[in-house]
Amino acid sequence: MKIQEVIQLIEDLAPLSYQESYDNSGLIVGNYKDDVTGVLICLDSTEEVVDEAIANNCNLIIAHHPILFSGLKKLNGNNYIERTILKAIKNDIAIYAAHTNLDNANGGVNYKIAEKIGLTNCKPLVSKKGLLNKLVVFCPVNYANEVRNAMFENGAGAIGDYKECSFNTKGEGTFKSLSGAKPFVGNKNESHTESEIKIEVIVESHLLSGVLSAMFTSHPYEEVAYDLLKLENRLETVGSGLIGELDEEIDEITFLKNVKVDLKTDCIRHTNLLNKKIKKVALCGGSGSFLLPEAIRVDADIFITGDFKYHQFFDAENKIIIADIGHYESEQFTKELIYDILIKKITNFAVRLSEINTNPINYL
Incomplete structure (x- = not known):
């Protein structure tokens, strides 16, 4: 199995x-075409994690946090980032990171946290823009089903819980093929009118290449007439944070105690209790303070995340409880999430969870 095949599963x-x-x-160190001998899953790529990969014959590290956020100008081993990358390169170990793409995914990091604390009816706190396109193609009436189905099979036409969505308009297309053309219908150097169907479908950006390829392959015309429009519509199933509900409301102290156990955190920093039951819960793995206004807007009873600063706690203004459980603590179950994704498909080499605690914060 190649590195690219493993990455594709994620x-x-x-x-x-x-x-x-x-x-x-994405793939930060390594070659997509290399064979995989083993996979090591971690939250952070560190020198110790690379050593662990070497010891277990794993040549692919899959981390949540990217070891590189900005470009390197020198690679001299002067800090932990440079040393980690150098050690990985010297030992032919690839490093891949699934960070905010996995945070934002439907079924990703935030859904794993929600699962741990028993939330249902979950959806993104803020859905994401810029991921949708409208593809419009014109084709002969008798070929519309073939072209439409080819696009559907490659992921076009999905809207929420519905698939194979399209809008179709019948009309007439005109063209005049020149001497160098090989027209499917009509004669060269003569104007031609053809009954056509205008097919409109929604396509997610990451599926666009495959859908276009299928459209071109299935379409009978030598020159395919199509429009591609970037949409401002939000993809409602993908986005930042999460809002969900408990099956039954619960008092604040009991809920916080349950969170401390379920999410295996040594400390929860929180704002004043509001003396009301907890039912509606907002959360965000990692640093989620930017989502506090949205958690208040949707009337969440509590907002669980990490990395709140001192003055940011005042922003709760007794409208919501902020519960800061720590950055690492909120994301530690991401390793389980990645592991579960991979073991469903990988059977011919080891997939391991790193045993190294990379949390840089300690509590006395």
Whole structure:
């Protein structure tokens, strides 16, 4: 199995188009075409994790956090980032990161946290823009089904819980083929009118290449007339954070105690309790303070995340409870998520969870 094939299993759930603009998810070190001897899954790529990969004959590390967020100008081993990359290169170990693409994915990091604390009816707190396109193609009436189905088979026409969605308009297309053309219908150097169907479908950006290829292959015309439009519509199933509900409301202290156990955190920093039951829960793995206004807007009873700063706690303004469980603590189950994705398809080599705790924060 090649590195590309392993990576594809992750990107089927969390394509790189889902990542935020500041992020650096993807293959950071290594060659897509290399054979895989073993996979080691971690939260952070560190020198110790590379050593663990070497010891277990794993030549692919899959991490949540990218070891590189910005470009390197020198590679001298002067800091942990440079040393980690140098050690990986010297030992032919590839490093891949699935970060905000996996955070934003439907069934990704935030859904794993929600599963741990028993939330249902989950959806993104803020759905993501810029992922949808409208593809419009014109084809002869008798070939419309073939072209439409070819696009459907490659992922076009999905809207929420519906598939194979399209809008079709019948009309007339005109053209005049020149001497160098090989027209499917009509004669060279003569104007021709053909009954055609205008097919309109929605396509996610990461599927666009495959859908276009299928459209061109199935279409009978030598020159395919089509329009491609970038949409501002949000992809409602993909986005930042998560909002969900408990099956039954519960008092604040009991809920916080349950979270401490379920999410295996040593400390929860929280705002004043509001003396009301917890039912509606907002959360975000990692650093989610930017989502606080949205959690308040949707009337969440509590917002669980990490990395809140001192003055940001005041922003709760007794409208919501902020529960900061720690960055590492909120994302530690991402390793399980990646592991579960891979073992469903991989049987011919080892997939391991790193045993190294890479949390840089300790509590006394």
